[in-house]
Amino acid sequence: MQHPKPISLFLLFFFVFITTTHFSAQTATAKSTIEPCSNSDSCSALLGYTLYTDLKVSEVASLFQIDPIALLTANSIDISYPDVENRILPSQLFLKVPISCSCVDGIRKSVSTHYKTRPSDTLAGIADSIYAGLVSADQIKEANSIQDPSVLDVGETLVVPLPCTCFNGTDNALPAIYLSYVVKDVDTLTGIAARYTTTISDLMNVNAMGSTAIKAGDILAVPLPACASRFPRYASDSGLMVPNGSYAIVASHCVQCSCGPANLNLYCMPASLAVSCSSMQCRGSNLMLGNVTQQQSSAGCNVTSCSYGGYVNDTIITTLSTSLQPRCPGQQQFPALIAPPTTVTRDATFASAPAPSPQGYAGGNIGPNTVPTTGSMPGGFPAANGPVGSASGSDACSLGIPHLGRSLFTASFALFMVVKLML
Ligand SMILES: *[C@@H]1O[C@H](CO)[C@@H](O)[C@H](O)[C@H]1NC(C)=O
Ligand SMILES: *[C@@H]1O[C@H](CO)[C@@H](O)[C@H](O)[C@H]1NC(C)=O
Ligand SMILES: *[C@@H]1O[C@H](CO)[C@@H](O)[C@H](O)[C@H]1NC(C)=O
Ligand SMILES: *[C@@H]1O[C@H](CO)[C@@H](O)[C@H](O)[C@H]1NC(C)=O
Numbered sequence: 001m002q003h004p005k006p007i008s009l010f011l012l013f014f015f016v017f018i019t020t021t022h023f024s025a026q027t028a029t030a031k032s033t034i035e036p037c038s039n040s041d042s043c044s045a046l047l048g049y050t051l052y053t054d055l056k057v058s059e060v061a062s063l064f065q066i067d068p069i070a071l072l073t074a075n076s077i078d079i080s081y082p083d084v085e086n087r088i089l090p091s092q093l094f095l096k097v098p099i100s101c102s103c104v105d106g107i108r109k110s111v112s113t114h115y116k117t118r119p120s121d122t123l124a125g126i127a128d129s130i131y132a133g134l135v136s137a138d139q140i141k142e143a144n145s146i147q148d149p150s151v152l153d154v155g156e157t158l159v160v161p162l163p164c165t166c167f168n169g170t171d172n173a174l175p176a177i178y179l180s181y182v183v184k185d186v187d188t189l190t191g192i193a194a195r196y197t198t199t200i201s202d203l204m205n206v207n208a209m210g211s212t213a214i215k216a217g218d219i220l221a222v223p224l225p226a227c228a229s230r231f232p233r234y235a236s237d238s239g240l241m242v243p244n245g246s247y248a249i250v251a252s253h254c255v256q257c258s259c260g261p262a263n264l265n266l267y268c269m270p271a272s273l274a275v276s277c278s279s280m281q282c283r284g285s286n287l288m289l290g291n292v293t294q295q296q297s298s299a300g301c302n303v304t305s306c307s308y309g310g311y312v313n314d315t316i317i318t319t320l321s322t323s324l325q326p327r328c329p330g331q332q333q334f335p336a337l338i339a340p341p342t343t344v345t346r347d348a349t350f351a352s353a354p355a356p357s358p359q360g361y362a363g364g365n366i367g368p369n370t371v372p373t374t375g376s377m378p379g380g381f382p383a384a385n386g387p388v389g390s391a392s393g394s395d396a397c398s399l400g401i402p403h404l405g406r407s408l409f410t411a412s413f414a415l416f417m418v419v420k421l422m423l
C-alpha cells in the first residue's frame with residue numbers, strides 16, 4: 001500500500017468527530033454525530049423527519065417553526081396545487097425539513113424550534129413520537145432545565161434542540177448539505193448509502209464510524225450534493241444551499257431557485273407566486289432574472305445572463321454577466337415536482353430509495369423560463385447523487401478532502417488513526 005501523502009496525514013487530524021450517546025425510551029444508547037464548532041456562522045441543514053400522525057403541511061411546518069413553502073420546496077412538492085398548505089400528509093411519510101444550523105456551546109445544533117406542551121404530553125412522547133427521535137427526552141430536559149419531567153405544565157414552551165451539521169458546506173470538496181437521519185430498525189448502512197447515492201466509506205468518514213454497524217435511533221449525518229449560492233454576507237439569504245433535485249423560494253417569496261438535475265449551478269428566476277416584488281430586471285438590459293441569451297460565434301458561445309445576487313434590504317439584487325464559453329449551454333432543466341403525497345409508498349417511507357430505473361425525471365427539458373407546475377410522479381423524493389471521487393478503499397490518499405472540525409481534542413484520536421494507517 002502506498003504511503004499516505006503528508007498532506008493527507010495532516011488532514012486526517014480533522015477527520016475525527018466525537019460521537020455522544022443519548023438515552024431514550026426506545027433505544028438504549030443511540031449514537032449521534034456531533035460537529036464541534038467555534039464560529040457563529042450558521043448554515044442550512046436538513047432534518048429527516050417521519051410524520052407520527054396525519055398532519056397538514058402547515059402543521060408540520062409549525063412544529064419546526066418554518067415556512068410551509070420552504071418545507072414543500074425542499075421536498076420538491078409542487079406549491080401550485082390549490083390550498084397546498086392545508087393538504088394532509090399521511091402518517092409515516094418521510095420529509096426533509098430545512099432548518100438553520102447554529103453553533104451553540106461549541107457544537108452544531110439547531111435551537112430555533114420550540115414546542116408548546118399539550119395535555120398528556122410527556123418528554124418521551126415529544127421526543128420519540130412528535131419529533132420522531134430527532135431529540136431525546138434527556139436533551140429536552142437539559143435544554144429547558146426541567147427538574148421534574150413528570151410534571152409538565154400545559155402550554156409551556158420548550159426549546160427542542162435538534163441535531164445538525166455543516167462541515168463547511170462541503171463533502172469531498174463539493175458543495176453539500178447535511179441531512180440528520182434517524183436510523184430505523186430496518187436500515188442498513190448499505191441501504192442508506194444507496195438511497196442517498198453516496199458510498200459506505202463516505203458515510204463512515206463523515207460520521208467517524210469504526211464499523212458499518214448502526215442501530216435504530218442512531219442519528220447519522222448524510223451528505224447530499226447541493227447548489228451553493230455566492231450571495232454577499234449582508235444578503236438576508238446569504239449562504240443559501242439548495243439540495244440537488246429541489247427548490248427554495250427566497251426574497252420574500254419573489255424568487256425561486258432550483259438545483260439540478262443536470263448540474264449543480266443554482267438557477268434562480270421569478271417565483272410563480274411572486275405578487276408584489278421589486279424589479280427583477282437586470283439594469284441596463286431587457287433581461288429578467290433567469291433570462292439567458294446565447295450567441296454562437298466563431299470564438300465560441302457568447303452567453304449573457306441575468307442572475308440573482310441575493311436579497312439585500314428588501315431589494316432583489318440582479319447581476320448581468322457575459323462570458324464566452326466553448327459551447328452554448330443547453331436549455332435549463334428543472335427538477336421534477338411531485339404532487340403532495342397522500343399515501344406512503346414503500347419508497348416514500350424509506351425516503352428517496354432510487355427507483356429500479358435511474359430515470360426519475362420524466363419531465364426532461366423544460367423551457368428556460370417556464371415555471372414547472374406539473375411534474376412526473378417519481379414515487380419518492382429525488383435521490384441526491386453521491387459525491388464524486390469519494391473513498392472506495394482504506395487507502396488514506398483516497399479519503400478526499402475532509403470536513404474541518406476545529407476542535408483540538410480530536411487530534412489525539414486522529415494521531416492514533418494516522419499511526420494505524422501507516423502500519
Ligand atoms: C470551505 O468551503 C469553501 C467553499 O465552499 C472553501 O473555499 C474553503 O476552503 C473551505 N474551508 C475549509 C476550511 O475547508
Ligand atoms: C425572461 O424571463 C421572464 C420571466 O421568467 C420570461 O417571462 C421571459 O419570457 C424571458 N425572456 C427571455 C427573452 O428569455
Ligand atoms: C457578447 O454579447 C454582449 C451582449 O450582447 C456584447 O456586449 C459583447 O460584445 C459580446 N461579446 C462577444 C465577444 O461577442
Ligand atoms: C441597508 O439599509 C440600511 C438603512 O437603510 C443601510 O444603512 C445599509 O447600508 C443598507 N445595506 C446595504 C447592503 O445596502
Ligand SMILES: *[C@@H]1O[C@H](CO)[C@@H](O)[C@H](O)[C@H]1NC(C)=O
Pocket residue numbers: 225244245260261262264360361382383384385386
Ligand atoms: C442530481 O440529481 C440527478 C437526478 O437524480 C442526478 O442524475 C445527478 O447525477 C445528480 N447530480 C449530482 C452532482 O449528484
